[in-house]
Amino acid sequence: MSVLIKGGTVVTADLSFRADVYCEDGRIAAIGEDLAVPATAEVIDAAGQYVMPGGIDPHTHMQFPFMGTVASDDFYTGTAAALAGGTTSIIDFVIPKPGQRLMEAYEQWREWAEKAAADYTFHVAITWWDDSVREDMGTLVRDHGVNSFKHFMAYKNAIMADDETLVKSFRRSVELGAMPTVHAENGELVYQLQQEMLDKGITGPEAHPLSRPPLVEGEAANRAIQVARAMNVPIYLVHVSCKESLDAITRARTSGQRVYGEVLAGHLTIDDSVYRSKDFDFAAAHVMSPPFRPKAHQEALWHGLQGGNLQTTATDHCCFCTDQKAAGRDDFTKIPNGTAGVEDRLAILWDEGVNKGRLTPNEFVAVTSTNTAKLFNLYPRKGSISVGADADIVVWDPQGSRIISAATHHMNVDFNIFEGRTVTGIPSHTLSRGRIVWCNGELRAERGAGRYLHRPPFAPVFEAMAKQGALQEPQPVER
Template identity: 70%
Template structure:
């Protein structure tokens, strides 16, 4: 059957790189999916040709931790679901997993409807973790509706942010138990909120009001304690566990210890925590220091070395951004009180290039390991695989043509993220996306962003069964 040029594309001459191997092959896209892989392919008349040449053809990135349009700390994140996903496409990220975060006492289904409405403008595909921020019988019921009727396979728990969205141990035990019943995977933000609250008050009482107090209020030990507590609760109850944005050696050690004991625990690390240290908070320019305020905070350099080693050893499985962008006027709300600085930084556009440059470029990662940590492991853990994160016939045509020798300088002046600050400002990176396909649509071509508002679709994710368990085993074994 003859196809129109818009409905079929041949990526010709590149080297396919997936999580297992690399090989020379052409890739034919017809409609939304990969139709054929090989050489001397029979292609429809009018097929668009993309000459990959000496470049790589890889699965598009999956960022498993973003916060687009998040209402938080008295303001709303500056990137909405269109601008944020469009920026991701410019950097080679073709899917995100965002978070529905109900206010305390807000029905989960009410918050779900809010986020689904906001996300209708997305330019790339998206899924949702849903946060459990309080507990009663309605939360128990709504978790079932979300898992069974809406394809929510993961539920988030904040162990920080006291007097707001923090879960105490009773909520954790109730929600983890419900996750087991539903076949869902619980995830946690691991920081001891009681300790953070006490330290914040003590620092303010001493007159420490600036951003330099932020990391002092959230030392590595509060992360390590919370990670270990969540792991041991999961151990007693018998559930797998996913710990988001590990920033400290202490939480990594808790994960490695649990995995060594045979526990199914998965760890995530942010590109920023791998590359940026806590000296940023001591910069005398408030806007610069506040621009780096996020939780957990950036750590002393020795923690970066530990995180890289954890990634290489397979104790950390995914890389994310925790993309939650706030502009300088929003950050200024905490000018006289660091606890009022909106927590969050951007990065969805830069994660892939930063990790290629500092990971593959330095010899810490192979190209296939890069694909695992930026795409495949997340797809397997959160049950998007093999429809996503695979270069195989029948998979969604979420692909990136990657130039390992191309370079760019990261800057807020040129990025597509809707924020006036970039934590990677001025870094020159080698390794860039030249073409990004989202379900067959060519959304990024050599600097030309062609993202389409509303083209993204919601991705339901089945809960646990033999299929999901197999994916979890792959993710656990595939990284080390």
């Protein structure tokens, strides 16, 4: 199949220019004006529109078994919805149970993902430690294209990684050229604060943000950053939701440490008032961790994105329907944590970012696609409009609009955290490896068409860092 995207403005993370883009055999074959292409090529009229790299969501949880249930979007429905919104690749998470071999969990997730409609790859979580974990980390990097490992500092008595596990896993990551990533919340503090809320009789969703205040995230973020500094390894913090975490990242980056931060579309646009609704179903639908924060944190996060201390945007797409959330009706700690958003991220960020002057179109491309591709070694195959790159492209209509609603979205969940918002700026077409999978409101996703993406390790960079040693040796003080 060949496709000519004609008459649009190509927008990359670096520059914008008028050009046609010709795609053939799943790749971008030519970029320019008056291209000579086969008469059989399908033509997309992109006049007045932008031609951008498809979005890459670095943080999703499809079909995730969690808190006694399973996320309602599987790898087909979730990735199909992503394509409808202009996202053409996801990085999901393999999360072994404590004591489970990493390779066993990895094979299970690969099996689940065979139905994916879009390209995908995995971070693998380190939820416990012994010699088998160390061995499997090596196998995953060398043989399966995994170059990032996730560490939950929250969820005590479940998947929480303690400091010993962080140190050993970070050290192993250095050896392998892999990037440690962390969910930064002090799990012990959260557990104790949850018990305090329950002891006080505060059992509804309003207790959720009270048990996870910004300080528990800020403390964990700072601790993880310092462990990474001691191990001399780069670190990536997922779903940064508050000023305290952003400040820890900013301090570290100012001192020269390689620290990267991700922010969710929801944390940029929704505040903690949602938890105070008297409608349990509404409030519970917003329960995720970290929780939505007071409005002041949103402006700080936008500044972090604008200033380059936050590099990527994601969704933490992990959706549960109303009847699943009802498991915590009498105890907020039993509400499955997670919200949807993989279909809406690009539209929300364009409307709240570009349309309001917070981001340029080029910065939008950087934070929704290119930066993720670079950080996780997918660039320039993904995240770029360049000859030879995968033809993962979104044709973006800056004047198009839609009203976001659970009644019309393609995600397999009965609630939308952005319900009722009118967004201006939507995809008219999405291409996944050269196939038109979204066309003016028509979803053409194919079950199983997604491809697993191998990501090489960062060995050359990490080897150079290792030669520098870990913490600087103390110098004698002259008296």
